[in-house]
Amino acid sequence: MALESVKNILRMADEAGTSVISFICIDYNMVYSVIKTAEKANTPALVMLLPEHSGKNNTFSIKGFAETAKDLAAGVRVPIGLHLDHSYDYESVIRAIRLGFPSVMIDGSARPLKENIELTKKVAEAAHILGADVEAELGTIGLETSDSAEKKGIYTDPETAGLFCRETNIDSLAISIGNAHGVYREKPVLDIQRLEEINAATKVPLVLHGGSGIPDDQLREAFKKGINKFNVGTEFIGEYYKALVDYTRLKEKEDNPFKLLEVPRFVQERLETYLEAKLKLSRF
Numbered sequence: 041m042a043l044e045s046v047k048n049i050l051r052m053a054d055e056a057g058t059s060v061i062s063f064i065c066i067d068y069n070m071v072y073s074v075i076k077t078a079e080k081a082n083t084p085a086l087v088m089l090l091p092e093h094s095g096k097n098n099t100f101s102i103k104g105f106a107e108t109a110k111d112l113a114a115g116v117r118v119p120i121g122l123h124l125d126h127s128y129d130y131e132s133v134i135r136a137i138r139l140g141f142p143s144v145m146i147d148g149s150a151r152p153l154k155e156n157i158e159l160t161k162k163v164a165e166a167a168h169i170l171g172a173d174v175e176a177e178l179g180t181i182g183l184e185t186s187d188s189a190e191k192k193g194i195y196t197d198p199e200t201a202g203l204f205c206r207e208t209n210i211d212s213l214a215i216s217i218g219n220a221h222g223v224y225r226e227k228p229v230l231d232i233q234r235l236e237e238i239n240a241a242t243k244v245p246l247v248l249h250g251g252s253g254i255p256d257d258q259l260r261e262a263f264k265k266g267i268n269k270f271n272v273g274t275e276f277i278g279e280y281y282k283a284l285v286d287y288t289r290l291k292e293k294e295d296n297p298f299k300l301l302e303v304p305r306f307v308q309e310r311l312e313t314y315l316e317a318k319l320k321l322s323r324f
C-alpha cells in the first residue's frame with residue numbers, strides 16, 4: 041500500500057494504547073529491513089531520516105530516501121510512515137516536504153520559548169497547507185555525555201506543553217522526561233508522573249526520543265501513559281555496525297571481490313532479527 045500518514049499511525053497507536061517505533065535509517069538496507077520486518081510482524085512502523093546524516097556524509101539524498109521508502113511501502117500491506125527527524129530551520133523543513141517527506145520535525149527546543157513557539161507555528165501553518173504533519177519539541181532532550189548539565193537536559197513542563205500545543209497547532213510533541221540521545225551511561229529512569237501530567241495538559245500524541253537503552257518495562261509503562269511514537273537510532277545503527285564487523289571477520293581469508301554482493305543480505309538478516317524483537321514492544 042501507499043505510505044500511511046504519520047498522523048493516522050499515531051492515532052492508531054493512541055487508540056491501541058501503544059506506540060509506533062520510528063527507526064533512524066541510514067541506507068537502503070535499513071529502510072528495507074524496517075519495512076519488510078514490519079510486514080512480517082504485521083506491525084505498523086516508521087522509517088526516519090536524520091537530515092544531518094544525509095547532509096554530512098551523503099548516505100542518502102533527502103529525495104532518494106523518500107522515494108525508496110515510498111517504493112518499498114507500496115509492496116507491503118502494513119501501514120508504513122515516513123518522517124524527517126530533527127530539523128532546525130523553516131527553510132530545510134519546507135524543502136524536505138517538497139522533496140517528498142509527508143511528516144517532519146521542527147526542533148526549536150534550544151531557543152527561548154517565545155521563539156520556539158513562533159518558529160514552530162510558522163512551520164506548522166506552511167506544512168499543513170502542503171499536507172504534511174509536524175512534530176515539535178519542548179524541553180531539551182539531552183545528549184548522553186559525561187557533562188551532567190548537558191546530560192540532564194531540561195524536563196518538559198506540563199503547563200507550558202499545553203500552551204505550546206495550543207499556540208502552534210502541531211500534530212505531535214517530543215518531550216523530555218529523563219530520556220537522552222545516544223548511549224546511556226547509567227540506567228535511565230523516566231519521570232512517568234510528569235508524562236501523565238503532560239498527557240493530561242495536551243491533546244496531541246507524545247513522542248519519546250533517545251529510545252536506545254531504556255528498559256522495556258519503563259517503555260511499556262510510558263506507552264500506556266501517552267507516548268505514541270518512540271524513536272530508536274543508536275541501538276539499530278549499532279546492530280548494523282556489528283554485523284559488518286562480523287562479516288569482515290568471517291570472510292577475511294576469502295579473496296573474492298564479489299563477496300560484496302553477499303553483504304546486503306547478511307546485514308538485512310541481522311537487522312531483521314533485531315527488529316522483530318524490538319517491534320514486539322508495539323502492541324497494535
Ligand SMILES: [Zn+2]
Pocket residue numbers: 126181221249250271
Ligand atoms: Zn531526537
